[in-house]
Amino acid sequence: MAGEYREYNYVAADTIDVSELEPLDPETKKIMKSEFSTGIKLTLFYYVFILSIPILNWYAGEFMFSRMWGGMTYSWFLTSIVAMAMAFIIAFIHTNLYEKRLKHHQAQQSASPTDGRRIG
Numbered sequence: 001m002a003g004e005y006r007e008y009n010y011v012a013a014d015t016i017d018v019s020e021l022e023p024l025d026p027e028t029k030k031i032m033k034s035e036f037s038t039g040i041k042l043t044l045f046y047y048v049f050i051l052s053i054p055i056l057n058w059y060a061g062e063f064m065f066s067r068m069w070g071g072m073t074y075s076w077f078l079t080s081i082v083a084m085a086m087a088f089i090i091a092f093i094h095t096n097l098y099e100k101r102l103k104h105h106q107a108q109q110s111a112s113p114t115d116g117r118r119i120g
Contacts, residue, residue, distance in 0.1 A: 027105075031101065031105065034101060035098065035101075038094060038097055038098075039094065042090045042093065042094055045090070046086060046087070046090055049082075049083070049086060050083060053075060053078055053079055056075070056078075057075055064078075
């Protein structure tokens with residue numbers, strides 16, 4: 001199937017030995033570490049919320065299964081509506097933090113171009 005394409009030179013996928021890769025430069029390592037840290041914190045926040053719903057269902061079942069608008073229970077409201085809103089908010093927060101780091105990184109690059117390279 002892949003050999004049928006004539007628009008570009010097809011390169012077969014192969015495995016990469018991680019031990020043969022060059023180590024990351026300190027700047028990229030710092031950026032990746034901060035991105036990973038942000039992602040882990042936001043993920044843990046979301047998981048705590050999602051895992052608290054069954055706990056609330058168990059210990060506060062009377063409240064969680066009581067009806068609100070149109071017969072929807074609080075448990076279902078938290079699981080569907082609030083969880084989706086939280087996913088969008090978390091994505092917004094992560095994107096904004098990434099853009100702030102990128103601007104900060106670009107400001108440092110433009111202030112002191114040590115090897116003549118620039119981003120953007």
